[in-house]
Amino acid sequence: MYDLSAIKPKKVPVMLSDCKQRHLLFDLNALAELEDVYGGHADALKEVQTGSFRAIRATLWAGLLHEDPNLTIKDVGAMIAVDGMSIISDAIVDAFNIAVPTASVADQPPDVCSKDAPQDF
Known part of the structure; x- marks a missing residue:
């Protein structure tokens, strides 16, 4: 199961056949596009893992x-x-x-020492 509150966009480099390095980023916009195509981003990932050309291209x-x-x-x-x-x-x-960690990763407590962590004092 995915915990959407744990989404942390990070770019992953990929080299395509035009020999130009690009970067994959599954931010909220990308995940929403996948929902439009597949009904859910998890469904798109399952199709990618089966080797579906259509899913790889769309994702x-x-x-x-x-x-x-x-x-x-x-x-x-x-x-x-x-x-x-x-x-x-x-x-x-x-x-x-x-971008979308599994529930086991998302269930870990937040890093309270992070500069982005809320300060409650």
Whole structure:
């Protein structure tokens, strides 16, 4: 189960067939786009893990929108070499796991020493 309050966007580098390094980021906007396509972001990730070309293309697209909001799913499909699909799907899974940790990670107490932690005194 995912704890959406634990979302911590972090970019994961990925090299596509156009030899330009890009960065996957599954922020709230990307996750919302995946909900529009799949009904839920977890469903998209499951499809990526099965090797679905359609899911890899759509999920990669959603993760790249922060760099170029004008990208289309077909634009992203043209940037994917079929022989690099496993590397891309691994990067997607890594970026997803960073952005939306599992419940066991999310259930850990917050770092109260963090500069972002609320100060109650």
